[in-house]
């Protein structure tokens with residue numbers, strides 16, 4: 001126990017950290033709340049001394065904004081798709097890693113690499129992998145006679161009566177793999193060509209994002225689950241073996257329940273991360289965040305940044321608080337469910 | 345079901361490749377009769393758990409064979425051997441209730457629900473935990489957890505029940521109580537049981553046969569009382585008995601056994617340096633007794649009391665002898681007390697090999713010699729002492745098992761010594 005006379009010393013030592021926390025965490029939070037309830041807040045004018053009326057105008061503006069529903073659905077969809085997939089895969093990988101003796105440490109490092117690599121850099125690599133370069137003009141008759149097997153787009157007839165069209169070209173490894181199996185290259189990420197009007201489909205965009213987010217989320221989850229697995233008493237498995245328990249049953253009846261605290265943690269943080277998805281989308285699709293209109297991958301955080309860019313601090317703050325509310329509710333639901341299912 | 349171990353050996357290779365290997369179990373050769381409770385006894389690290397895990401199939405033996413009844417199970421995986429194993433720390437699944445824990449092995453066998461429930465209740469009744477079925481393991485006392493673990497092992501009607509130091513986590517009272525319970529359950533179910541412990545008292549009190557191990561080598565296998573009365577070497581003698589045996593340095597000269605300079609008794613054996621072990625209850629206070637030690641104190645513990653004394657010839661710092669509480673002890677003018685020794689409580693061991701020496705047996709043909717086993721009568725008058733030479737003169741032939749055991753032990757020990765010598769280089 002610290003002597004009460006000595007307590008001021010303790011506080012003194014804590015002061016640098018406390019000041020940083022106050023300036024960069026506490027104050028911004030309070031300020032966000034303040035700004036969100038000031039109607040029509042403009043930062044420059046506010047510095048100039050302008051006063052704003054209190055109200056919920058910012059919130060109604062955010063909610064009634066047409067694009068906000070898109071942001072919400074995108075965010076929710078990404079969460080709902082990626083969290084279960086990544087958690088399950090992480091569980092699978094960590095169980096496998098845990099049972100490997102020799103290369104375990106090396107593989108662990110490899111699996112951890114995505115975690116320490118820059119999001120934007122990875123995004124650019126993904127953009128490369130899913131890339132589609134453009135369209136090559138072909139003579140339809142000639143193309144077909146030489147065994148061409150891909151879809152010919154935008155066929156037209158020239159003055160000589162010859163039919164011409166366009167075939168998709170790709171150097172992205174994903175499309176090349178598809179082509180290996182004779183499947184048409186897909187415009188995954190709204191890059192190049194003007195197949196179907198030039199933009200990629202929403203499904204393709206989401207698919208890319210799901211692959212990316214899952215892959216990117218794996219290392220952290222594997223790390224946590226592997227740690228959990230390694231702390232499970234091996235005798236439970238010996239006991240199960242003696243009792244003739246099949247591998248599958250051992251996994252579901254023993255491994256999963258014993259790991260449930262870590263699983264709950266990984267799921268909750270997964271949802272929180274999913275709701276904040278933004279930079280990865282920018283990394284792959286650029287600042288446009290996918291094709292404009294229906295295919296857009298705009299998310300809530302993206303919306304907040306856009307609002308900041310246009311000086312709409314009020315709506316940005318309101319949207320942040322709405323996001324906070326959503327995350328809070330989802331986390332509470334998670335905690336409630338896990339209190340029933342998790343065995344500590 | 346009887347369990348036969350043939351030359352069972354386990355060698356652990358070193359992990360970092362420095363070539364040093366651990367022989368955890370060395371040539372374990374034994375037939376465990378059907379329906380008996382075997383106590384596997386030895387100090388920490390002597391290979392008890394390793395033996396148990398090999399029998400259960402969790403560890404693969406380096407060489408040797410295991411039979412259950414007439415079936416060779418040497419290469420059968422653990423799940424096919426049908427053994428019940430109770431782990432040292434029980435390994436109850438913490439997320440399941442007691443009922444689910446006990447049910448678990450049966451559910452693996454895809455047994456109909458009604459039958460499962462019936463057997464669970466039966467097993468729970470047997471170990472008297474039927475009140476606790478809906479609790480989680482964390483809500484049970486150590487003794488209750490242990491009984492749940494036994495129920496889980498018993499519920500599938502195992503061929504063999506293996507218990508790895510199941511009582512080591514319990515307090516003294518509970519330990520006493522549960523070991524009786526294990527005995528009762530074993531009698532009720534009549535399942536062949538191997539019980540690992542490093543507590544000699546525990547092993548002695550509930551086992552039909554005890555196996556004493558040291559550094560992976562079986563030292564002696566026999567009924568508890570026989571091992572106590574007739575240890576094959578100094579290690580076994582020291583390991584069994586509370587308070588422990590008193591060990592003296594002595595010698596044999598002209599067919600007479602000496603402790604220090606004192607003539608103890610006739611002992612028909614080659615001249616050599618020896619260790620002499622005397623059980624605490626083997627001392628008889630007699631002012632003209634053959635052995636004198638320096639009196640230190642007397643500790644009274646109800647019916648008996650122990651006389652604590654010292655001697656230069658003693659290996660142990662103090663000598664503890666148990667005498668009747670009402671016996672008057674009068675140390676002489678030099679503060680010495682004198683004892684006669686009950687001949688069946690004194691054991692002589694070669695100083696080098698620490699093997700038991702028997703009177704009337706020459707070292708050269710020791711291996712063919714019969715070993716005495718039945719103790720002479722408990723009451724020995726002091727006058728008789730000098731005449732009676734050794735327990736081995738009792739005209740009873742030893743059971744074959746002890747004899748053969750003794751030979752194998754001898755050989756392995758000899759091997760060990762050379763090995764140790766190599767290692768020291």
Ligand SMILES: Nc1ncnc2c1ncn2[C@@H]1O[C@H](COP(=O)(O)OP(=O)(O)OP(=O)(O)O)[C@@H](O)[C@H]1O
Pocket residue numbers: 356357366367368386387388389390391392393394395542
């Ligand atoms: N996996 C292993 N690798 C290497 N050596 C081992 C391994 N397991 C056990 N040993 C060694 O084998 C010997 C016997 O171990 P074992 O666990 O059978 O002892 P024990 O008699 O059960 O002891 P305790 O009473 O302490 O439980 C010990 O020297 C131990 O260090």
Ligand SMILES: [Mg+2]
Pocket residue numbers: 392393394508509
């Ligand atoms: Mg052990």
